[in-house]
Amino acid sequence: MSEVASRRHHVGYALEAKKVQSFLQISLIDYAKQRSIDLVQIDVSRPLIEQGPFDCVIHKLYSDDWKKQLDEFSTKHPNVPIIDRPELIDRLQNRVSMLEVVTQLQIPLENETIGIPKQVVVNESIAFQNLDLKFPLIAKPLLADGSASSHKLCMVFDHDGLKTLSAPLVLQEFVNHGGVIFKIYVAGQHVNCVKRKSLPDITQEKLTTLGGTLPFSQISNLSVREEENSNIEKAEMPPPSLVKELARALREAMGLNLFNMDVIRDAADSGRYLVIDINYFPGYAKMPSFEPFFTNFLLDVVQNKTA
Numbered sequence: 001m002s003e004v005a006s007r008r009h010h011v012g013y014a015l016e017a018k019k020v021q022s023f024l025q026i027s028l029i030d031y032a033k034q035r036s037i038d039l040v041q042i043d044v045s046r047p048l049i050e051q052g053p054f055d056c057v058i059h060k061l062y063s064d065d066w067k068k069q070l071d072e073f074s075t076k077h078p079n080v081p082i083i084d085r086p087e088l089i090d091r092l093q094n095r096v097s098m099l100e101v102v103t104q105l106q107i108p109l110e111n112e113t114i115g116i117p118k119q120v121v122v123n124e125s126i127a128f129q130n131l132d133l134k135f136p137l138i139a140k141p142l143l144a145d146g147s148a149s150s151h152k153l154c155m156v157f158d159h160d161g162l163k164t165l166s167a168p169l170v171l172q173e174f175v176n177h178g179g180v181i182f183k184i185y186v187a188g189q190h191v192n193c194v195k196r197k198s199l200p201d202i203t204q205e206k207l208t209t210l211g212g213t214l215p216f217s218q219i220s221n222l223s224v225r226e227e228e229n230s231n232i233e234k235a236e237m238p239p240p241s242l243v244k245e246l247a248r249a250l251r252e253a254m255g256l257n258l259f260n261m262d263v264i265r266d267a268a269d270s271g272r273y274l275v276i277d278i279n280y281f282p283g284y285a286k287m288p289s290f291e292p293f294f295t296n297f298l299l300d301v302v303q304n305k306t307a
């Protein structure tokens with residue numbers, strides 16, 4: 001074996017315990033190991049600069065202390081990639097700045113458009129505000145900081161419903177999309193799109209029977225009934241070129257490597273795609289063949305092809 005091929009690469013990871021549990025599966029550790037990558041857990045209770053050596057660091061932690069540790073580490077090891085820089089991840093913790101970047105993208109497409117649903121941010125009492133939005137709405141906590149409460153969303157069917165909400169939040173128009181959501185996973189130049197269960201369509205007729213609010217949480221992780229499953233299977237995937245171009249454009253605009261985005265297709269206009277959510281370091285392990293997907297990304301990084 002040549003020296004280059006036999007050299008081992010050490011990738012340090014700093015993740016919450018629940019993420020280690022879901023992501024650091026034996027299958028990933030083994031797959032990476034066979035390809036010269038050793039995944040090494042960072043002990044966040046000890047200074048990062050005393051640990052390593054690392055060929056790169058991956059992480060999903062947001063505390064000020066952790067950011068300081070990364071800064072010190074980068075000063076000492078300026079050539080070791082930090083995947084990703086905390087100041088670039090920050091924009092994904094706010095549901096306005098998260099989607100703003102999508103509206104600024106210039107993606108050359110022939111038959112489709114990519115946008116975001118109409119939304120307004122509400123920082124104070126909303127009961128009497130004159131909102132230029134059409135019901136039904138989805139109320140989302142402004143901060144998407146990884147807390148359980150940041151995933152507590154709510155359908156809002158009328159003005160009475162608005163009165164029960166607490167700011168700060170984002171009110172977003174609900175767009176009928178056939179109950180199927182596309183999750184586009186990105187790891188550097190690697191991109192994969194999968195289908196998941198989403199909220200069902202709400203007809204105008206049905207809307208007349210609904211009132212107030214309906215809370216829900218992490219719908220795409222819920223189990224799927226047989227009938228829903230067949231709907232998901234039948235749904236046509238977005239064109240591969242759209243998936244690829246959207247991923248590339250977003251990656252470049254945000255300067256991030258590890259994220260996914262939730263995309264829906266307007267049921268009333270099959271060429272209209274809407275990005276509704278972007279998540280940092282999402283649940284890659286829920287994707288089929290995530291082991292080669294993620295390992296190939298890490299190989300790109302340690303071989304200096306990306307990041």
Ligand SMILES: Nc1ncnc2c1ncn2[C@@H]1O[C@H](COP(=O)(O)OP(=O)(O)OP(=O)(O)O)[C@@H](O)[C@H]1O
Pocket residue numbers: 117138140144150151152153172173174175176177181197198199218219220262264276277279
């Ligand atoms: N504007 C919208 N129109 C229709 N459905 C929507 C809209 N926004 C959100 N949804 C539905 O609500 C779900 C949750 O919304 P969103 O993805 O914004 O929340 P989240 O808590 O950030 O989710 P995640 O677990 O992916 O981080 C979506 O997967 C989709 O099913």
Ligand SMILES: O=P(O)(O)O[C@H]1[C@H](OP(=O)(O)O)[C@@H](OP(=O)(O)O)[C@@H](O)[C@@H](O)[C@@H]1OP(=O)(O)O
Pocket residue numbers: 018019022060144145146147183220221260279280281282283284286
């Ligand atoms: O990373 P965490 O464990 O916290 O959870 C993330 C979760 O991945 P998991 O499957 O590993 O739980 C992601 O799922 P998919 O988009 O891939 O479906 C998505 O819901 C993120 O929003 C979550 O991040 P948070 O917004 O809470 O930080």
Ligand SMILES: [Mg+2]
Pocket residue numbers: 262277
């Ligand atoms: Mg989502």
Ligand SMILES: [Mg+2]
Pocket residue numbers: 144277278279
């Ligand atoms: Mg999210």
